[in-house]
Amino acid sequence: MDVKEINRATITQFRAGGEIEGMHRERLVLLTTTGRSTGKPHTTPMMFHRDGDRLLVIASNVGATTHPDWYQNLASNPEVIVEVGDEKYDAVATPITGAERDHLWTMLKQLYPFFADHETKTDRTIPVVSLTRR
Template structure:
């Protein structure tokens, strides 16, 4: 069931995600950080970061725009893949690395990552579902536990380019 929900979500997005990424990159982060996601069940001012990862087998560089929250000074991203039954590739690539690059608006950083456990995970999940309520439906549509990734910002790096 999860893959069907994820596919429908992806179909509804159309080229929107590609356009969002292109806008974020071409503006150096001046545009694309805040988006109105009310039509998708989200909030009017939803924050987005760019995550840059290396492919664990291909070695290629991938950049993905993701909704993020800030919990206790760490960024949080959700590996929802629209409720699909498999984890997103960016998440699988992160797990193969100690660090990841993240851009927030016009600033980019190297970051370390971790996954919250137990009570902390419960609190972070509650925060992220408040930030973007469709995550609840995504979790209900799949039997996998949707991962949460906490990013601790490190040294500054150059903003991303296409």
Template sequence: MGDTDSSDDFAGRHLASYLESGGARGHILDLSAVGGRAFTTHCLLRSRGRRSGNPYVTPLIYGNFGGEIVIVASKGGADSHPDWYHNIRASSTVDVQVATEAFEAAWREPDDEERHDVWEYMTHLYPPYIAYQQSTSRRIPLVMLAIGKPIDVFTA
């Protein structure tokens, strides 16, 4: 991400690259310039708008915890949850693409000790999550995705 890039421009280019390449590009990014790791993995999450029913695709950092994909509804530490989080709460499944493979996935939110362990794991993968949580009074949600049947990779 260059010094003149806004985060929206970067995110849009990242999403376009991921989609146009079928996942061959965009899965791994170097986020060390923004406090992350040099080898940060990203998935694509496709959810349906809870009111519109329209599909929305969002690139997100992910981890693998106990065989489930973990994503973080951080929204950069904003005081409101990201739209994708509200959208998935209105559905029992979502679609997720990891590199060149896509799946239908059931989702859940971890509780108690599991949540603590997952949060520790995700802040190790992407340390800026700590500052994001400190910048808001909301409890940043963690979402666990259990992959199911394979589906076609996402397209633009």
């Protein structure tokens, strides 16, 4: 499975406004970060959870031992671009910490049990990130 090719196809289908093969369009966000080494934009499709005025994204990396590239990018530069539904806007990405993170993480695992599975595969704390419109 070529994840980069799947992501490219998903991004194209998302931006075209139609169905996305094997996914729920209404649950996807395209997150564009700035590469920490290259300074170039990188767009990653991912699931999100709406929490009031913000979107939550989870840096589970399917339980890998390292954070995903998009998370490492936003750790260097939290200014991101969000595409959700028919909207595109500038946002600030903020990792959630402490008791708020713990509360949200528990709720997210209950709603989406595959995150609990991801957690069992790694020793790292899986980040929960808030995307807030600028």
